[in-house]
Amino acid sequence: MSPPVSVTIPMSMHIGAPCSALVRVGDTVSVGDVIAQPGGYVSAPIHASISGKIKAIGDFLLSNGNTVPAVTIESDGEMRLSEKILPPDVNDYESFIEAVKQSGAVGLGGAGFPTFVKLSVKDLDSIKTVVINGAECEPYITSDTRTMLDRSDDIRFGIELLEKYLGVKRIIIGIENNKRECVDEMKRINSDDPTVSVVALPASYPQGGEKVLIHNTVGVIVPEGKLPIDVGVIVLNCTTLAFIAAYIRTGIPLVEKCVTVDGSAVKEPKNVIVPIGTSIGDVFDFAGGFIEEPNKILYGGPMMGISVPSLSDPVLKNTNALIAFNKKDSVLQKTTPCIRCGSCVSHCPLHLDPRAISKAVEAESTEKLEKLKVNICMECGCCSYACPAVQPLVQRNRLAKAMLRAKQAKQAEIKKKIQDESDSTGKESESDD
Ligand code: SF4
Ligand code: SF4
Known part of the structure; x- marks a missing residue:
């Protein structure tokens, strides 16, 4: 999709403390410039997703009901890359974690949890298994499927990074068995690596739920009140891993997102790569607009998605799908x-x-x-x-x-x-x- 005229980037697109803006109205920014710093330990920096001028900084009502500051950038149409972008210097566990932190990575499967926090452990020996989540179990959503098919080199490089810097001895890629091509591609790229196994799981919602996936791949139950790492497991979404690998290779931080655009009101359903902060109206326009007036639009899929109040709301870091339903498919039954x-x-x-x-x-x-x-x-x-x-x-x-x-x-x-x-x-x- 060609760059939008402007983007609006909320200071909270992750689980944890909102960020604080580092820019002022009138500043000029390039793609990849840091525009907001983390507001606490559980947080992630935010980068400019287009080049241009800071047009406004003001309050923004998120669809979850919280109001946070947001930075609006007006595009200069150039998509000029920041001169500060350089591949990070990574040579051990600490520098790897620091790189993941600076990349702005959060769980891209929809969870939005800062990735460096998930990978930060006191004792590397406590990581017995990394599960790569390629289940993508929610109906309609296919953005992870595209990652597994189109960016398998990045996933393979990401696996090598996990082996090298986290010393992981066991990696399981869990994929629902209705994505046969993905299973085959993951097996192909990892055929020479005995550390990695690819598990085809029954296509059954919610197979991709973190604790469900751990149970169905590793065979352990995460006890109530405990985290996956307490049973020796880290779960990483496949698109998050592909992004980290690309960042280590290029230094380009999290500035764009692959989003599934689908639903009965959409003219041309497709997966689209868009700058973060693009209005969802622009994304639907790129998908041919609507066949009929949408009655309900969701961030995410039909099971866990949250209703979007306005077409001017932006694509966030953790937006993996935009689904628009016609009236027939979204009529609310009487309770x-x-x-x-x-x-x-x-x-x-x-x-x-x-x-x-x-x-x-x-x-x-x-x-x-x-x-x-x-x-x-x-x-x-x-x-x-x-x-x-x-x-x-x-x-x-x-x-x-x-x-x-x-x-x-x-x-x-x-x-x-x-x-x-x-x-x-x-x-x-x-x-x-
Ligand atoms: S949403 Fe309902 S079905 Fe799902 S875990 Fe909670 S109680 Fe169970
Ligand atoms: S009718 Fe009552 S018991 Fe049956 S599914 Fe609904 S809430 Fe549960």
């Missing part, structure tokens, strides 16, 4: 009372009880929510999809998690207050002495 059929329970991959969670949310019982382990819900949407009463189960689960977060924040605040009071009482008695 009816729960009939206690148990379908939501039997369809939950983590054996949660979404019906009971809903009741606990209504009763505002955080104790019950903790007992029902809602925090391990991966928001896959299977329960909502399987519910004949069209209950908004996954939405209530999100609400439940927000209630628990609020409770934890309040407890931390009380603890801090008590601590502060006891510190000041101690100081007073010391001065009395």
